[in-house]
Amino acid sequence: MHDIAIPQEMKPGDGRFGAGPSKVRPEALRALADPARGAKLLGTSHRQAPVRELVGRVRSGVAALFGLPEGYEVVLGNGGTSAFWDMAVFCLVEERSAHASFGEFSSRFAERAAAAPFLAEPVVASSELGTHPELLADDRVDAYALTHNETSTGVQMAVERPRTPSGEPAPGLVLVDATSAAGGLGVEAAEFDAYYFAPQKCFGSDGGLWCACLSPAAIERVERLAGGGARFVPAFLDLRAALQSSRADYTVNTPAIATLFLFAEQLEWFNSNGGLGFSAARCDASAAAVYSWAERSDVAEPFVKRPEDRSHTVATIDFRDSLDAGRLAAVLRQNGIVDTDPYRKLGRNQLRIALFPSIDPADVEALTACIDYVVERL
Numbered sequence: 001m002h003d004i005a006i007p008q009e010m011k012p013g014d015g016r017f018g019a020g021p022s023k024v025r026p027e028a029l030r031a032l033a034d035p036a037r038g039a040k041l042l043g044t045s046h047r048q049a050p051v052r053e054l055v056g057r058v059r060s061g062v063a064a065l066f067g068l069p070e071g072y073e074v075v076l077g078n079g080g081t082s083a084f085w086d087m088a089v090f091c092l093v094e095e096r097s098a099h100a101s102f103g104e105f106s107s108r109f110a111e112r113a114a115a116a117p118f119l120a121e122p123v124v125a126s127s128e129l130g131t132h133p134e135l136l137a138d139d140r141v142d143a144y145a146l147t148h149n150e151t152s153t154g155v156q157m158a159v160e161r162p163r164t165p166s167g168e169p170a171p172g173l174v175l176v177d178a179t180s181a182a183g184g185l186g187v188e189a190a191e192f193d194a195y196y197f198a199p200q201k202c203f204g205s206d207g208g209l210w211c212a213c214l215s216p217a218a219i220e221r222v223e224r225l226a227g228g229g230a231r232f233v234p235a236f237l238d239l240r241a242a243l244q245s246s247r248a249d250y251t252v253n254t255p256a257i258a259t260l261f262l263f264a265e266q267l268e269w270f271n272s273n274g275g276l277g278f279s280a281a282r283c284d285a286s287a288a289a290v291y292s293w294a295e296r297s298d299v300a301e302p303f304v305k306r307p308e309d310r311s312h313t314v315a316t317i318d319f320r321d322s323l324d325a326g327r328l329a330a331v332l333r334q335n336g337i338v339d340t341d342p343y344r345k346l347g348r349n350q351l352r353i354a355l356f357p358s359i360d361p362a363d364v365e366a367l368t369a370c371i372d373y374v375v376e377r378l
Protein backbone atom coordinates (compact mmCIF):
# COMPACT_ATOMS: atom_id res chain seq x y z
CA MET A 1 0.00 0.00 0.00
CA HIS A 2 1.48 3.36 -0.97
CA ASP A 3 1.39 5.95 1.75
CA ILE A 4 -1.35 8.54 1.66
CA ALA A 5 -0.57 11.54 3.83
CA ILE A 6 -3.59 13.62 4.79
CA PRO A 7 -2.62 17.32 4.99
CA GLN A 8 -2.29 18.32 8.62
CA GLU A 9 -4.71 21.24 8.27
CA MET A 10 -7.49 18.90 7.10
CA LYS A 11 -7.22 16.55 10.04
CA PRO A 12 -9.54 16.60 13.05
CA GLY A 13 -8.10 18.18 16.19
CA ASP A 14 -8.44 14.81 17.92
CA GLY A 15 -8.28 11.57 15.93
CA ARG A 16 -10.12 9.26 18.34
CA PHE A 17 -13.39 7.99 16.88
CA GLY A 18 -13.59 4.60 18.60
CA ALA A 19 -16.89 3.33 19.98
CA GLY A 20 -15.31 2.40 23.31
CA PRO A 21 -12.92 2.89 24.90
CA SER A 22 -13.46 6.29 23.38
CA LYS A 23 -12.09 9.80 23.48
CA VAL A 24 -11.33 11.15 26.94
CA ARG A 25 -11.32 14.97 27.01
CA PRO A 26 -7.91 16.53 27.61
CA GLU A 27 -9.52 18.92 30.15
CA ALA A 28 -10.65 15.91 32.22
CA LEU A 29 -7.19 14.34 31.98
CA ARG A 30 -5.57 17.57 33.12
CA ALA A 31 -7.94 17.70 36.09
CA LEU A 32 -7.02 14.08 36.87
CA ALA A 33 -3.31 14.90 36.88
CA ASP A 34 -3.80 18.11 38.91
CA PRO A 35 -2.25 17.62 42.38
CA ALA A 36 -5.08 19.63 43.92
CA ARG A 37 -7.86 17.63 42.18
CA GLY A 38 -7.60 14.06 40.83
CA ALA A 39 -3.99 13.25 41.65
CA LYS A 40 -4.47 13.64 45.38
CA LEU A 41 -7.23 10.99 45.33
CA LEU A 42 -5.28 8.34 43.42
CA GLY A 43 -3.64 5.88 45.76
CA THR A 44 -5.93 6.68 48.68
CA SER A 45 -8.52 4.49 50.39
CA HIS A 46 -11.95 4.16 48.81
CA ARG A 47 -13.35 3.78 52.33
CA GLN A 48 -12.29 7.30 53.36
CA ALA A 49 -14.20 10.54 52.90
CA PRO A 50 -12.40 11.97 49.81
CA VAL A 51 -13.11 8.97 47.56
CA ARG A 52 -16.56 8.52 49.05
CA GLU A 53 -17.26 12.15 48.14
CA LEU A 54 -16.13 11.32 44.61
CA VAL A 55 -18.58 8.40 44.45
CA GLY A 56 -21.21 10.78 45.83
CA ARG A 57 -20.43 13.26 43.01
CA VAL A 58 -20.95 10.49 40.47
CA ARG A 59 -24.21 9.35 42.04
CA SER A 60 -25.69 12.84 42.36
CA GLY A 61 -24.39 13.84 38.91
CA VAL A 62 -26.11 10.86 37.28
CA ALA A 63 -29.36 11.54 39.16
CA ALA A 64 -29.29 15.19 38.06
CA LEU A 65 -28.42 14.38 34.44
CA PHE A 66 -31.36 12.00 34.03
CA GLY A 67 -33.71 14.01 36.23
CA LEU A 68 -34.40 10.92 38.32
CA PRO A 69 -37.66 11.18 40.26
CA GLU A 70 -37.90 10.70 44.03
CA GLY A 71 -37.24 7.09 44.98
CA TYR A 72 -34.94 6.24 42.06
CA GLU A 73 -31.39 5.36 43.12
CA VAL A 74 -28.02 5.36 41.39
CA VAL A 75 -26.04 2.18 42.04
CA LEU A 76 -22.56 1.33 40.85
CA GLY A 77 -19.96 -1.39 41.02
CA ASN A 78 -17.13 -3.18 39.26
CA GLY A 79 -17.29 -5.35 36.18
CA GLY A 80 -18.74 -3.17 33.43
CA THR A 81 -22.07 -3.71 31.71
CA SER A 82 -21.28 -7.39 31.15
CA ALA A 83 -21.30 -7.94 34.92
CA PHE A 84 -24.58 -6.06 35.21
CA TRP A 85 -26.27 -8.43 32.73
CA ASP A 86 -25.49 -11.32 35.07
CA MET A 87 -26.68 -9.29 38.06
CA ALA A 88 -29.92 -8.62 36.20
CA VAL A 89 -30.38 -12.32 35.48
CA PHE A 90 -30.00 -13.12 39.18
CA CYS A 91 -31.58 -10.09 40.80
CA LEU A 92 -34.03 -8.42 38.38
CA VAL A 93 -35.71 -11.15 36.32
CA GLU A 94 -38.25 -13.03 38.38
CA GLU A 95 -39.36 -15.80 36.02
CA ARG A 96 -39.23 -14.78 32.42
CA SER A 97 -37.75 -11.89 30.44
CA ALA A 98 -38.47 -10.56 26.96
CA HIS A 99 -35.67 -9.16 24.82
CA ALA A 100 -35.43 -6.91 21.80
CA SER A 101 -32.50 -8.58 20.02
CA PHE A 102 -30.95 -6.70 17.11
CA GLY A 103 -27.19 -7.04 17.29
CA GLU A 104 -24.26 -8.35 19.24
CA PHE A 105 -24.92 -6.70 22.60
CA SER A 106 -28.70 -7.02 22.82
CA SER A 107 -28.41 -10.70 21.89
CA ARG A 108 -25.84 -11.36 24.62
CA PHE A 109 -28.19 -10.47 27.46
CA ALA A 110 -30.89 -12.68 25.88
CA GLU A 111 -28.41 -15.56 25.72
CA ARG A 112 -27.49 -15.15 29.37
CA ALA A 113 -31.14 -15.17 30.42
CA ALA A 114 -31.72 -18.28 28.27
CA ALA A 115 -28.80 -20.05 29.94
CA ALA A 116 -30.05 -19.44 33.52
CA PRO A 117 -31.52 -22.73 34.76
CA PHE A 118 -33.82 -20.98 37.25
CA LEU A 119 -35.57 -18.81 34.61
CA ALA A 120 -38.12 -19.79 32.00
CA GLU A 121 -37.15 -19.58 28.33
CA PRO A 122 -37.04 -15.88 27.44
CA VAL A 123 -39.22 -14.34 24.76
CA VAL A 124 -36.90 -12.96 22.07
CA ALA A 125 -38.06 -10.50 19.40
CA SER A 126 -35.41 -10.18 16.70
CA SER A 127 -35.07 -8.09 13.60
CA GLU A 128 -32.69 -7.78 10.69
CA LEU A 129 -29.36 -6.11 11.44
CA GLY A 130 -29.68 -2.39 10.81
CA THR A 131 -33.23 -2.27 12.23
CA HIS A 132 -34.78 -2.89 15.65
CA PRO A 133 -37.80 -4.94 16.73
CA GLU A 134 -40.66 -3.65 18.91
CA LEU A 135 -41.33 -5.39 22.21
CA LEU A 136 -45.00 -6.11 22.85
CA ALA A 137 -46.66 -6.46 26.23
CA ASP A 138 -46.70 -10.13 27.18
CA ASP A 139 -48.41 -11.34 30.34
CA ARG A 140 -45.94 -14.24 30.76
CA VAL A 141 -43.10 -11.76 31.18
CA ASP A 142 -41.92 -9.82 34.27
CA ALA A 143 -38.95 -7.97 32.74
CA TYR A 144 -38.46 -6.36 29.31
CA ALA A 145 -34.90 -5.88 28.03
CA LEU A 146 -34.30 -2.99 25.66
CA THR A 147 -31.05 -1.63 24.24
CA HIS A 148 -31.13 2.13 23.79
CA ASN A 149 -28.31 2.01 21.27
CA GLU A 150 -27.00 -1.18 19.65
CA THR A 151 -23.29 -0.36 19.39
CA SER A 152 -22.54 -3.15 16.92
CA THR A 153 -24.91 -1.90 14.22
CA GLY A 154 -25.45 1.79 15.02
CA VAL A 155 -29.21 1.45 15.56
CA GLN A 156 -30.94 3.46 18.28
CA MET A 157 -34.45 2.91 19.59
CA ALA A 158 -36.69 5.01 21.80
CA VAL A 159 -36.90 3.95 25.43
CA GLU A 160 -40.60 3.31 25.99
CA ARG A 161 -42.47 0.86 28.15
CA PRO A 162 -44.19 -1.84 26.07
CA ARG A 163 -47.93 -1.07 25.96
CA THR A 164 -50.89 -3.39 26.36
CA PRO A 165 -53.48 -3.44 23.54
CA SER A 166 -55.48 -0.84 25.49
CA GLY A 167 -52.43 1.47 25.56
CA GLU A 168 -51.51 0.96 29.21
CA PRO A 169 -47.83 0.47 30.14
CA ALA A 170 -47.25 -3.26 30.58
CA PRO A 171 -46.68 -4.45 34.14
CA GLY A 172 -43.11 -5.70 34.52
CA LEU A 173 -39.74 -4.03 34.78
CA VAL A 174 -38.13 -2.27 31.83
CA LEU A 175 -34.37 -2.90 31.84
CA VAL A 176 -32.42 -0.77 29.41
CA ASP A 177 -28.85 -1.38 28.30
CA ALA A 178 -27.74 2.20 27.70
CA THR A 179 -24.00 1.54 27.50
CA SER A 180 -23.42 3.55 24.32
CA ALA A 181 -26.47 5.81 24.70
CA ALA A 182 -26.49 7.13 28.26
CA GLY A 183 -25.45 10.76 28.27
CA GLY A 184 -25.79 11.12 24.50
CA LEU A 185 -29.45 10.34 23.82
CA GLY A 186 -32.54 11.79 25.46
CA VAL A 187 -34.53 9.56 27.83
CA GLU A 188 -37.45 9.85 30.27
CA ALA A 189 -36.97 8.18 33.64
CA ALA A 190 -40.66 7.25 33.80
CA GLU A 191 -40.08 4.84 30.89
CA PHE A 192 -37.48 2.62 32.61
CA ASP A 193 -36.87 0.69 35.82
CA ALA A 194 -33.16 0.06 35.26
CA TYR A 195 -31.08 2.24 32.95
CA TYR A 196 -27.59 0.78 33.07
CA PHE A 197 -24.32 1.58 31.37
CA ALA A 198 -20.54 1.77 31.69
CA PRO A 199 -18.60 5.05 31.54
CA GLN A 200 -16.14 4.39 28.67
CA LYS A 201 -18.41 5.88 26.02
CA CYS A 202 -20.47 9.09 26.40
CA PHE A 203 -19.02 9.61 29.86
CA GLY A 204 -15.48 9.91 28.48
CA SER A 205 -13.98 7.69 31.14
CA ASP A 206 -12.43 4.23 31.26
CA GLY A 207 -14.03 0.79 31.32
CA GLY A 208 -14.54 -1.61 34.19
CA LEU A 209 -17.36 0.08 36.09
CA TRP A 210 -21.13 -0.36 35.75
CA CYS A 211 -23.70 2.20 36.82
CA ALA A 212 -27.46 1.74 37.02
CA CYS A 213 -30.41 4.05 37.69
CA LEU A 214 -32.99 1.90 39.49
CA SER A 215 -36.67 2.72 40.00
CA PRO A 216 -38.51 1.90 43.24
CA ALA A 217 -40.08 -1.12 41.49
CA ALA A 218 -36.64 -2.39 40.48
CA ILE A 219 -35.33 -1.87 44.01
CA GLU A 220 -38.28 -3.80 45.43
CA ARG A 221 -37.53 -6.66 43.00
CA VAL A 222 -33.83 -6.69 43.95
CA GLU A 223 -34.65 -6.75 47.67
CA ARG A 224 -37.03 -9.66 47.16
CA LEU A 225 -34.94 -11.81 44.80
CA ALA A 226 -31.52 -11.19 46.36
CA GLY A 227 -32.61 -10.71 49.95
CA GLY A 228 -35.08 -13.52 50.53
CA GLY A 229 -32.73 -16.48 50.30
CA ALA A 230 -35.09 -18.24 47.88
CA ARG A 231 -32.62 -17.96 45.02
CA PHE A 232 -28.88 -18.55 45.24
CA VAL A 233 -27.10 -15.35 44.17
CA PRO A 234 -23.28 -15.40 43.70
CA ALA A 235 -21.79 -12.82 46.05
CA PHE A 236 -20.16 -10.79 43.26
CA LEU A 237 -23.47 -10.57 41.39
CA ASP A 238 -25.51 -9.53 44.40
CA LEU A 239 -27.17 -6.32 43.30
CA ARG A 240 -28.65 -5.87 46.77
CA ALA A 241 -25.14 -5.71 48.25
CA ALA A 242 -24.15 -3.21 45.54
CA LEU A 243 -27.22 -1.12 46.37
CA GLN A 244 -26.36 -1.09 50.06
CA SER A 245 -22.73 -0.14 49.38
CA SER A 246 -23.74 2.56 46.90
CA ARG A 247 -26.05 4.12 49.48
CA ALA A 248 -22.92 4.64 51.59
CA ASP A 249 -20.97 5.95 48.55
CA TYR A 250 -18.84 2.80 48.41
CA THR A 251 -18.37 0.04 45.91
CA VAL A 252 -18.45 -3.55 47.16
CA ASN A 253 -14.80 -4.07 46.19
CA THR A 254 -11.94 -1.78 45.16
CA PRO A 255 -12.84 0.55 42.28
CA ALA A 256 -10.57 2.31 39.75
CA ILE A 257 -10.44 5.80 41.24
CA ALA A 258 -9.24 7.42 37.99
CA THR A 259 -12.32 6.00 36.22
CA LEU A 260 -14.61 7.46 38.86
CA PHE A 261 -12.85 10.81 38.64
CA LEU A 262 -13.09 11.08 34.83
CA PHE A 263 -16.75 10.03 35.03
CA ALA A 264 -17.48 12.73 37.63
CA GLU A 265 -15.69 15.39 35.54
CA GLN A 266 -17.76 14.50 32.48
CA LEU A 267 -21.00 14.60 34.46
CA GLU A 268 -20.10 18.05 35.76
CA TRP A 269 -19.18 19.21 32.27
CA PHE A 270 -22.63 18.12 31.06
CA ASN A 271 -24.60 19.35 34.06
CA SER A 272 -22.93 22.76 34.23
CA ASN A 273 -23.67 23.38 30.55
CA GLY A 274 -27.35 22.46 30.54
CA GLY A 275 -27.41 18.70 31.19
CA LEU A 276 -28.64 16.06 28.78
CA GLY A 277 -29.92 18.72 26.37
CA PHE A 278 -26.35 20.01 26.00
CA SER A 279 -24.64 16.63 25.63
CA ALA A 280 -27.29 15.18 23.29
CA ALA A 281 -27.14 18.31 21.11
CA ARG A 282 -23.43 17.67 20.50
CA CYS A 283 -24.27 14.13 19.34
CA ASP A 284 -27.12 15.47 17.17
CA ALA A 285 -24.74 17.92 15.48
CA SER A 286 -22.17 15.18 14.82
CA ALA A 287 -24.88 12.86 13.50
CA ALA A 288 -26.17 15.54 11.14
CA ALA A 289 -22.62 16.05 9.82
CA VAL A 290 -21.85 12.39 9.19
CA TYR A 291 -25.20 11.22 7.81
CA SER A 292 -25.69 14.20 5.51
CA TRP A 293 -22.17 13.65 4.15
CA ALA A 294 -22.88 9.92 3.60
CA GLU A 295 -26.14 10.69 1.83
CA ARG A 296 -24.36 13.12 -0.52
CA SER A 297 -21.44 10.75 -1.14
CA ASP A 298 -21.09 8.65 -4.30
CA VAL A 299 -19.18 5.93 -2.46
CA ALA A 300 -20.80 5.81 0.98
CA GLU A 301 -24.27 5.51 2.48
CA PRO A 302 -25.69 5.11 5.98
CA PHE A 303 -26.00 1.39 6.83
CA VAL A 304 -29.22 2.03 8.77
CA LYS A 305 -31.96 2.80 6.30
CA ARG A 306 -34.61 4.48 8.47
CA PRO A 307 -33.34 7.93 9.49
CA GLU A 308 -35.07 7.70 12.89
CA ASP A 309 -33.19 4.46 13.66
CA ARG A 310 -29.77 5.95 12.83
CA SER A 311 -27.76 6.28 15.99
CA HIS A 312 -26.68 9.72 17.11
CA THR A 313 -23.87 8.22 19.19
CA VAL A 314 -22.39 5.54 16.86
CA ALA A 315 -22.68 5.95 13.09
CA THR A 316 -22.23 3.00 10.72
CA ILE A 317 -21.40 3.90 7.13
CA ASP A 318 -21.33 1.35 4.30
CA PHE A 319 -19.00 1.75 1.31
CA ARG A 320 -19.54 0.49 -2.20
CA ASP A 321 -17.89 -2.87 -2.88
CA SER A 322 -15.18 -1.49 -5.17
CA LEU A 323 -13.77 0.46 -2.24
CA ASP A 324 -12.11 -1.47 0.58
CA ALA A 325 -13.28 0.10 3.85
CA GLY A 326 -10.67 -1.92 5.75
CA ARG A 327 -7.92 -0.25 3.74
CA LEU A 328 -9.55 3.11 4.24
CA ALA A 329 -9.57 2.58 8.04
CA ALA A 330 -5.91 1.49 7.87
CA VAL A 331 -4.89 4.65 5.99
CA LEU A 332 -6.82 6.78 8.46
CA ARG A 333 -4.99 5.03 11.29
CA GLN A 334 -1.60 5.72 9.65
CA ASN A 335 -2.66 9.36 9.73
CA GLY A 336 -3.54 9.30 13.42
CA ILE A 337 -7.31 8.90 12.93
CA VAL A 338 -8.04 5.71 14.84
CA ASP A 339 -10.67 3.05 15.55
CA THR A 340 -13.03 3.71 12.63
CA ASP A 341 -13.10 -0.03 11.83
CA PRO A 342 -16.52 -1.72 11.77
CA TYR A 343 -17.70 -3.97 14.59
CA ARG A 344 -15.58 -7.07 14.12
CA LYS A 345 -18.41 -9.62 13.89
CA LEU A 346 -20.69 -7.59 11.60
CA GLY A 347 -18.52 -8.39 8.59
CA ARG A 348 -19.56 -5.41 6.46
CA ASN A 349 -17.57 -3.13 4.17
CA GLN A 350 -18.12 -0.33 6.59
CA LEU A 351 -16.68 2.31 8.90
CA ARG A 352 -18.07 2.82 12.40
CA ILE A 353 -17.64 6.31 13.79
CA ALA A 354 -18.37 7.29 17.38
CA LEU A 355 -20.25 10.56 17.88
CA PHE A 356 -20.08 10.71 21.68
CA PRO A 357 -20.39 14.12 23.38
CA SER A 358 -16.61 14.43 23.96
CA ILE A 359 -16.06 14.30 20.20
CA ASP A 360 -16.20 17.76 18.67
CA PRO A 361 -18.83 17.94 15.88
CA ALA A 362 -16.26 19.98 13.89
CA ASP A 363 -13.91 16.98 14.13
CA VAL A 364 -16.60 14.72 12.67
CA GLU A 365 -16.96 17.21 9.82
CA ALA A 366 -13.16 17.16 9.35
CA LEU A 367 -13.17 13.35 9.40
CA THR A 368 -15.64 13.22 6.50
CA ALA A 369 -13.35 15.52 4.47
CA CYS A 370 -10.39 13.27 5.31
CA ILE A 371 -12.32 10.21 4.15
CA ASP A 372 -13.09 11.93 0.84
CA TYR A 373 -9.41 12.85 0.51
CA VAL A 374 -8.27 9.26 1.05
CA VAL A 375 -11.00 7.75 -1.15
CA GLU A 376 -9.84 9.87 -4.10
CA ARG A 377 -6.30 8.55 -3.68
CA LEU A 378 -6.84 4.87 -2.81
Ligand SMILES: Cc1ncc(COP(=O)(O)O)c(C=O)c1O
Pocket residue numbers: 020079080081082083105106147149150151152177178179180198207208
Ligand atom coordinates in the same frame (compact mmCIF):
# COMPACT_ATOMS: atom_id res chain seq x y z
C1 LIG B 1 -24.58 -1.78 24.14
C2 LIG B 1 -23.47 -2.44 24.90
N1 LIG B 1 -23.78 -3.25 25.91
C3 LIG B 1 -22.83 -3.85 26.64
C4 LIG B 1 -21.49 -3.67 26.39
C5 LIG B 1 -20.46 -4.35 27.23
O1 LIG B 1 -19.91 -3.42 28.09
P1 LIG B 1 -18.65 -3.74 29.01
O2 LIG B 1 -17.48 -3.88 28.07
O3 LIG B 1 -18.54 -2.56 29.93
O4 LIG B 1 -18.93 -5.01 29.73
C6 LIG B 1 -21.12 -2.81 25.36
C7 LIG B 1 -19.68 -2.58 25.05
O5 LIG B 1 -19.31 -2.04 24.04
C8 LIG B 1 -22.13 -2.18 24.60
O6 LIG B 1 -21.81 -1.36 23.60
